[in-house]
Amino acid sequence: MGSQIKKYPFKFLDSYQKEDKSVFFGRDEEINSLYEMVFQSAVVLVYGASGTGKTSLINCGLAGRFQPHDWLEIMVRRGRNINQSLETALAILGGDKQAAIEKQQWENDWEEEFEVGAKSLTPLARSIKTIYKKSFRPIYLIFDQFEELFVLGTKHEQQTFLESIIGLLESRQPVKLIFSIREEYLGYLTDFEREIPQLFRKKLRVEPMNLEKVKQVIIGAASFENSNISIKNGEEDAVAEAIFQKIRGDKKSLTIALPFLQVFLDKLYLQITGDESRQKPVEFSLASVMEMGEIGDVLGNFLADQVSRIAEFLLSKYGTINQELIWKILSPFATLVGTKEPIGKNELLDRLPEFDHHLVLDVGQAFISSRILRYNDSNETYEIAHDSLAKPIAEKRSVEEKAVLEVKRLIKSQVGVKEEARELFTEKQLVFLEPYLGKLNLSEEEKTWISKSRESLKQEKQKEAKRKYDELVKSKKSMFLKITVGVFVIIAGLFVYLAIQAQENAILAEIEAQKAIQANEYSGELLRLVLEGRGEQYTNVSDSILKQILYRERTAPLSEFIEVKASVSPSNASGENKNYTLWLDMPSFRKDEIKEVHYNFCRGFVDRLRISKDPTSSFSIGYLGWGYCPIMRIDVILQSGDTIRKEFSFEKYFEENPPND
Amino acid sequence: MKTIRIFIASSSELKEDRDDFRLFISNQNDLLHKKGIYLELVQWEEFLDSISDSRLQDEYNQAIRSCDIVVCLFFTKVGKYTEEEFDTAYDVFKKQGRPKIWTYFKDAPVNTGALSEEVNSLFAFKKKIGDLGHFYTSYTSIDNLVNKYRSQLDRYFANSETGQNPISEIDLKEDKKEIPNRFNEVLTDQLIHAISSHNRRVKEFLSANSDWKENEHLIQTAKRLIINGYVGVIGVQIRKLISIGEEDFSDSKMKRYLENCQITAKRTLQLICYALISSLWDHQLTKNAKLTGSQNEVLLKFFRNAAEEDILDLLELLKVLLDIYSENQFDFLISESLDLLPKIETHSDFYLACVALHEVTNLLKDSNYSPDDCTKVETSLSTVLAELSFLAEYRMISINEIDFNQQRNDEEGLYLHNYVLLDGEIQFNTSQSKVRRENSPVISHAVILFKDNYRKNINLGPFIIDFNGLALTGGSKIYFYSYCNTYDDMNLNFSFIEDNSKVVIRKSDNPKPEDSDLNALNKWLSIKENRKDMNFDKVYSLFSQAKKTLTGIEEESTEDQF
Known part of the structure; x- marks a missing residue:
């Protein structure tokens, strides 16, 4: 394109792509490491906290190191099912199963000699091969946001995926695999590592942005040839430092998250120019940065701002709307643990049965305009622009909303297992599920x-x-x-x-x-x-x-039924000491009203307070010993918080049951 | 001022492209202004097609009717509305001969997780418009789109100016015709035949498929056979050429194609020269033949050169080396190369081809090249590679560590040679290095070249090295010797065959303890970093030794001498 076109160098919440190579700064060291790693192993793992820029590092940084003829990337996000997403991504590039099956007899021969030997290629490997033969570019299969497979996927989905990856690695096709995952989910990869031992061998941690890198980003963005951003002469370092300070606020951490930086820079730009099309040239100065308010948690505030703005905006159309309702509408976009979850239009409407459909869609549209949501029309799903926005949404949820999600997850994970291996819900689970079933749209299965x-x-x-x-x-x-x-x-x-x-x-x-x-x-x-x-x-x-x-x-009140019972029997080892057991006798179906039972022993016992929380044993305790307390005090603590006090007399017990030895 | 109204139809997945396209149009306006032309863009808001239920089809139709050009962009799917827009435009076109419909399909990596079955709509749509006799164009990136668009636009103006009717359907078809891609044609044809006498598989392929050129699928198979059939590292280069050849036409394509033709030729000459030098070193250690002054001079130049030898330098080096071998009747594993001498004389085809490849540098410097230049250079490269097709009989491997395993009561131990096979797709075979059981060890940490007997080989170190093997990182990264900092610190420069990036190998300041101090030595060796330093120091010292043996020059000291 012509060199006179000015480019806005910030990406807000989007990740950088190969085309953005010229505006991607502050990552050279990591790009180099990653570039080395792809020559050392067929599998590379990229991990790091949310908002450290993993996706940009791969899509822009790594991809930018390759000539076009040395790099064919296939990005795969889980979507609704990782295996289907993978298949579709390959089909788009002409590697659909059908095409791969039409092979010449000749080629089979050749394959045997140079490739997997007698073992035939798996469908995935065959698709890869077909794609390779269209362009002869080495293929980089990139699994972005890989944690979604574990957070949202079923066991069955995970297993199928693992098997196809193993098949691909054995096939010796010109393909490398890059997995990108948030570091808090690394533990989920244990099963994968067992089958793919090289998974952890070459791994790169993407570090959060420190001051030095932030400087490179800001100064770089302002100084490349076609940037419409510039920094007042002589203030470059000061501006970068001031921005860093503003974003970290009083947290005094040594690093900041990238989305915060991007949102801040975007806000700064808009504050100065007011140009929503982001074309006007602008000069950042220390003064203009200082005019920005204290930001603290930039994204959280940004989101809260948007929520209140949208509430106001839609107020005239829907009289009853308020911020709380808008947070509720956002709720389905975040998972229970505060990561983003792509969701289809119909599913969204199903998840919000109490809302007017038009309202939900209008709110969605408003969030798309403010770039908080994205609409991906290839699979017709909405999605939050960045994981760091999912957290504030998750935090806004009521106890009940959380419980519904909890229940949903429980059902999903259980039913997600293949039927042969699936377990029935236990009594405890059923009790937990029942109250919420009406709020969920369950599948027939x-x-x-x-x-x-x-x-x-x-x-x-x-x-x-x-x-x-x-x-x-x-x-x-x-x-x-x-x-x-x-x-x-x-x-x-x-x-x-x-x-x-x-x-x-x-x-x-x-x-x-x-x-x-x-x-x-x-x-x-x-x-x-x-x-x-x-x-x-x-x-x-x-x-x-x-x-x-x-x-x-x-x-009737429970206290009327509770009786303390005991039994004493000679110990197996014979001798003077005996087995003493104490428990509560009561209607078994009311056991659940009891939280725990405290048995208070008299002086002379080492542990004078012994507690049983076990309803299945009728809250029994037992001890092996030479003696007993003449009178014991037993406190039954109820779930409601009340205590029922009982006494038990061993003296009386032995009167009624004289020892017969 | 003449206004040309352009309507863009695409789904929101191509928003970026559309925005860039808009930028391009406004840029064009600046230029066209002088010609009295203004391009007006009619663009519908995004998401209209995904969200809104109440679409104003009539307004669409009205807008399309008033346009001169409708640009349809497609990627992974054909949105219902985009297809309607096309249909509307097509209907209008049939009635009033306007607007022109320019259809572009993006052919790019898919950056997405789940794609729905709508992909099928794309395939169906392609077929549909194909059946309508409508040609479409693929584009890979926005630059590529803009290029294609610009050339169509130029033709559009040319037709308008000459008063031609720009709107007949015939014209529409012609507009869409692409220049056929002739890249790789000569190369594939020449090489597949040239290596067929050296590679059984290729021979069988040709005899079973004499009509391979008629079948797209078999052409691709032939290409892959060449990539994997030609000796190791040269296959890597050929893979690049073939890949570039598959791309859509662009300036960048021509440029990279020319560059890589030159590099391929250079690497091939380097490989033969390095193999000859390496063997000569072995010969001279025992035979110590007397070299002529001019021979010595060329060798000296090679070892002291402070810039990488170019193709013509290498050709001269090759000639001198072959002379030395023939005068002294030294044997050489790649015996076929000894017959090369008459073929590389000045004004031979081979020589002229090398000159042409050498001159690519000038073409690139002036950015003055055409598709014809590409064909010419490709033909030259084919000549060089065909002449050296005997290399297809050789294999290259990189030997890493050798493990020894002999347990109680075993009469003899097993030597497990860990190695990586270097072929055209090396990068992808590096993940699982292979193991070979042998009854004796072999030189480790070396890149070797052999024919069928792996024991009878040419060790290419220190001229060709496996950086990752020496650095003990796993995987393989093959570097070719490039030049020495003779007038500076004497460090050696190597060039990575994948991207031609340089790595400097210097003598480490971490010397290995003396053999006599066994404890210190053992302790030192137990640390991986030390073994790595040792490996690279070895490369450095081997180079000095070879230089001394072949030129008689001791290592020059870099320290100031008073």
Whole structure:
């Protein structure tokens, strides 16, 4: 292009591309290291904190070191599924599977001699080969934001990807792989490293920008030939330093994040020129930098500014809009951990069922204009321009919003596993999920899996109850009544509990209540079966009395039922010392109301306070010893925070159960 | 003032290109102003096609109807609306013979994660407009687009000025015709035949596919056979040439093509010369033949030259070396090269080809070259490479470490030679270096050249080295000796075959402890950095030794002498 066209050298939140080589400054050292590494290994890993400029370093810095005929990059972002994205990216360059399959018999021969030998090429390797033969340029397959595969992808997706990469590396095609990942996710690569040991061998950490580099960026941007930015003569260093100071604010860190720098420079430009088309030439001076306010967290503030601006802007059209609602609309763009998540238009609308569609789209459009969102129309998704914007969004979420995301992630990760290897949701998980199910748009597969889990849980509980009953029948007849009630309680309890939990959601509560009724009916039937032909003392106890007992156990204060129990038995090792066990006896379905139980021992014991938090053992504790406290104090701490105080007398116990040795 | 209205249709993925294009148009306006022409750009806001439900198709049609030129840019997909815009323009064109529709497909790396199935819409659309008899053009970058656009625009004006009807469909077709790409044609044809007598695979390929030139796919196969068939490092250069040849036409393409033709010739001559010098050094250690004054002078020049020898220097060096071999009846592994002597005489085809390649420097200096120059230079290179086609029988490898493994009760140990095969796609074979089991060791950390017996080889060190092998970093980076800082610090300059960047090898100030002090030596050797220094010091001292043996000159001291 003609040399007289002035170029605006800043990229705001976009990354630098090969064409921007002339305006990319401050990275020479890292570019050199990276350039060396690609000659040392077929796999190179680039990592660093968010906002350190990894993508620009590869796309602009590294790519710029190669002549056009020595570099063919294929950038792959995960999108909705990394394997599909990879396939599509290759198809665009003519490496679609179909084309690759049409091969000449001749070439096969040749392949065997020079390439993988008897082993045939995988589809991926074949696509790469086809692409190579179109341009004879070495291919650099770049996986940008690779952490998305772990944050958003399923196990199955990860495994498929890993397998195709291994196949490609074995194929000896002219291809190099570059993975770029945020450093806090490096740990996720362990499984990959096991299969691809060279993954960590050549790795580059992209350091955040220190003052020296910031100077290079600013001074470089102002001094290249066609820049429309300049710095007042003699103030170059001072301007750069002042900008650095402004951005780090009172944090006094030695480095700043690149997006902050870019946003700041852009703001500075706009403040001076007011030219949104960014064409007017401008001169930065120390004075103009000092006029900028203190910025602190530039991006966070920038985002907050935009939110309030957009709220104001849309107020006339939608009377009820406020900033809180706008933050809510932004919420789906950030993951639970505060990284960005690309999201399709329909998915976005689904995720925000309570909002007017036009409002959501208008807000989206407004954020696109302010360059906070991008619309990628090749796959029709919206995405936040930079990860560093995802964090403030994540932080703005309410507890409930977080919980919904948490639940969503749980379901996704479980159902994401291949069905053969997938596990059912546990009781605990189901209880956690139930209240939120109505707020999620689950796929058929996910729905089916949840009901399958419920069904299986129910059956298991019934089986267990039956088994317990059978066992106990064999032991002591005198305890029949109690046991029967117990069986009933176990079965009914679970579903009553589920139902109570689910009440938070009207629709589901209804369904669950329906199920609870069914379960109750089923249990009632079981109860009658149990009671039939059990001798006269039971025939007198009618269903209704049993139900009364049950009702009381369910509703009366817990303190009425809790009894402290103990057992003492000789130790296996014989001798004087004995096994002492203490536990709570109570309706099992109310165990969850208890947080923990404190057993207070008398003087003479080393640990005078012993705590049990284990509902499955009825909050039991046990010790092996020579003695006991005549009277023990037991504090039952409830989930609600209340404490029920009980006493237990071993003296009384031994009176009633004299030791028989 | 005549106004030409240009409508740009594209999806938002090409926003950048569109913006650059807009800049270009405004730039053009400055120039066209004098001619009384103004280009008016009709550009629709982005995102209109992705967000808004209520599109004003009528307005579009109206806008298109009033335009003279419609430029359609496509990349990974054909947006529904972009296709409609094309259709509208095409309908209008059929009715009123206007606007002209110039269609460009971007052919560039895809910078995206997920692309939807809409890619298929692209393929379908290409077919559709092909069926309409509409020609389209590919572009790789904005510069490339602007170039193509400019030449079309020039023709448009030329036609307008001569009063030709610029709007017939026939004309539209002609406008779109591209100059056929003739790059690599001569090179591929000559080389595939030249190496066929030295490479069984190539021979079979040719006998099975006498019609290979008719089939695009087989042409590409032939090219890859040449890249991998020609000896190691030369294949690297040929790969570059072939890759440049595949590009769309541009100034930069011609420039790089010329540069790389020259470098290819130079590297080839260097390879033979270095192999000859290296073997001569071996011969002279035992035979110590007397060289003539002029022979000595050429060798001296080689060792002392403070700038890289150019093609004609190398040709002279080659001639002298071959003379020495023939006068003294020395044998040489690459025996075919001994027959070269009469072929490289002044005014031979080979000589003239070298001269032509040498003169590329002038073409480049004046930035004065044409596609014809490219063809001529390509033909010269083909002549040189065809003459040296026997090199296709040789292989190059870089030997790294040698491991020894002999365990209890083993009668003899295994020597595991770690090496990297150097071929045209070296860069990509470096990741997994290979292992070869042998019953004896071999010189390690060396780039060697051999025919079929790996034991009978020419060690190319210190003239060709594997930097990464010596630096113990993994992978391979092959450097050719370039020149010596004779009048300065005596450091050696090597040139990386991939990008011709230089590396300086100097004597380290980290001397290896004496062999007598075993403890110190062991301790020193246990540190990788020291072994690395040792390896590079060795390159430096080998060069001095070769120089001394071949020219009789001791290492010159760089220190001031009082």
